[in-house]
Amino acid sequence: MTRRITVRVNGVVETADVDPRRSLLAFLREDLDLTGAKEGCNEGECGACVVLVDGKPINSCLMLAVEADGREITTIEGLARDGALHPLQRAFLRHQALQCGFCTPGMILTAAGLLAENPDPTEDEVRRALSGNLCRCTGYRQILDAVLEAAAEMRGAVGKEVVR
Ligand code: FES
Ligand code: FES
Known part of the structure; x- marks a missing residue:
């Protein structure tokens, strides 16, 4: 059984049907091919997976993709503006x-x-x-x-x- 979510990732609206147990990290890396967020410990200890959710740094390995529904996500791929590095x-x-x-x-x-x-x-x-x-x-x-x-x-x- 999946749940439909809609998130804005790096300014692009994405709608997907996801397993309710899928982490935001897995959703970003495996479903959206945004591999900038890294999987280190997968248990909230290393910070390699941090993305911004509504502007706040979040360990995306600890957040479910369904919890991101309706929210704004920024990954490292979305930090540069108009070709200029942040x-x-x-x-x-x-x-x-x-x-x-x-x-x-x-x-x-x-x-x-x-x-x-x-x-x-x-x-x-x-x-x-x-x-x-x-x-x-x-x-x-x-x-x-x-x-x-x-x-x-x-x-x-x-x-x-x-x-x-
Ligand atoms: S992968 Fe280590 S905190 Fe998320
Ligand atoms: S873990 Fe290698 S640069 Fe930080």
């Missing part, structure tokens, strides 16, 4: 804040959710926001620097204050 994506590149890249979509979308709520976070606030996102490669320093620099750029503060 400031967070550019800052991650500048700071080499990724190695294997497995954690990167979740890191960036978690940070995007933070900056939407708090455009001028302290380093501690960034650390707390990213505390559910695990990275096995970078040691986190470059990630923190990238998020703080992107925040400054998004506030228009680059060049007006010291950017870490």
